[in-house]
Amino acid sequence: MTPDQAVCRCVLCHDYGDENDPITEQTIRQVREHGWQVILIPADDLGPGWAFTIGLWHNHRSPELAMFGLDVKLMHRMLNGLAQNALNGRPAEDGQERDDVIDGYPVALKAVGHPWYKAFFGTAIKFYRRPPLPVLQVVWPSEQGAFPWDPESDEAHRGLQPQLWLDPSDHPAGPWTQDL
Numbered sequence: 001m002t003p004d005q006a007v008c009r010c011v012l013c014h015d016y017g018d019e020n021d022p023i024t025e026q027t028i029r030q031v032r033e034h035g036w037q038v039i040l041i042p043a044d045d046l047g048p049g050w051a052f053t054i055g056l057w058h059n060h061r062s063p064e065l066a067m068f069g070l071d072v073k074l075m076h077r078m079l080n081g082l083a084q085n086a087l088n089g090r091p092a093e094d095g096q097e098r099d100d101v102i103d104g105y106p107v108a109l110k111a112v113g114h115p116w117y118k119a120f121f122g123t124a125i126k127f128y129r130r131p132p133l134p135v136l137q138v139v140w141p142s143e144q145g146a147f148p149w150d151p152e153s154d155e156a157h158r159g160l161q162p163q164l165w166l167d168p169s170d171h172p173a174g175p176w177t178q179d180l
Contacts, residue, residue, distance in 0.1 A: 006061060008057060008058050008061075008128075009128055009129050009130050009131075010057075010058045010127050010128045010129065011024065011028065011126075011127055011128075011129065012028060012031070012032075012058060013058070014129070016129065020126075021126065023123060023126070024123075024126045024127055027039075027054050027055070027123060027126075027127050028127070030054075030055070031054065031055035031058060031059065031127075034055075035055060035056075035059045035060070035083075035087070036053045036054060036055030036056045036059065036083055037053065037054045037055055038051055038052070038053055038075075038076045038079050038080060039051060039052050039053075039054060039123050039124075040072040040073075040075070040076055041072070042072050043072075046175060046178070047175030047176070047178075048068060048069040048159075048160050048161075048175065049068075049069070049070075049071075049072045049075075050066060050067065050068040050069070050072075050075070050120065051066070051067050051072050051075035051076055051079055052064060052065065052066035052067070052079070052120070052121055052124065052135070053065045053066075053079055053083060054123060054124045054127050054128075055127075056083055056086065057128070057133060057134060058127075058128075060086065060087060062083070062086040062087075062091055062092060063092055063093075063094075063111075063134035063135060063136045064121075064124060064133065064134065064135045064136070065079050065082055065083065065092060065135070065136055065138055066112060066120065066121070066135055066136070066137050066138065066164070067079055067137070067138040067140070068137070068160065068161045068162060068176075069140075069160030069161045070140065070160075078101050078102065078138065079138070081100070081101065082098070082100075082101060082138065085100055092109055092136050093109065093136075094109060094110060094111040094136060095109065095110075096108070096109045097109075101138065101140075102140060105140065105141050105145065106141065107138050107139060107140050107141070108138075108139045108147055109136045109137070109138060109139070110136065110137045110139055110164070110165040111134070111135070111136060111137075111165055112135040112136065112137050112164040112165065113164060113165060113166070113167060113168075114131060115167065115168050116162070116164045116168065117131075117133065117135070120162075120164070121133075121135065135164075137161075137162075137164045137165065139161060140161070141153075142154065142157040148161055148163060149163070158172070159174055159175065162174075162176035162177075
C-alpha cells in the first residue's frame, strides 16, 4: 500500500465546508454504527440489480466490495459476510478466488477501474469525495462453475454482471454500458 492509498478523504475524515445530502447523512450514520453500509440497487426494466459497500475503506482500509446480477438481499448477505471475513483476518484482495461467499462455488475478486465509478458508485463518491477509493468486484460463476470470461459461460450469465476490470471502451455492449 502506498502512502497515498492509506489516506481516507471521506466526509468523516475531512471537513469540506458544505452540508451533506440526506442519503450521505444516512451513510454516515450506518458507517459510524456498523462499520460499513451496503447500498442495494434493485433490478428494474433497464437491467440487473447490484449492491456495494461504503465504509470498509474508511474504517478498516479494506477495499469496498461490489456485486452484480443476483437478488439484492442475497448480495447484501454475501457482501456483509466478505466484509466480516476481512475484519476477522481474511482480507479481500484483487485476484483472489474465494470459497467463503457462495456454498459450493468460488467467486473471483477483481479490481474495478476508475472510469466505472461514476456510473455505479455515486453514493460512495459522495461519501469519499475523491479517490483513492479501492473497489473490488465480486464475480460469481454460472451453475456450471464458469466465470463470465470463460468460453463456456453463456450469454445470459455474462449479461448479469459487468466486467468492471475492463476499460469501458473494451467492455461488451449491453445493459451495463448503455449510459456510458
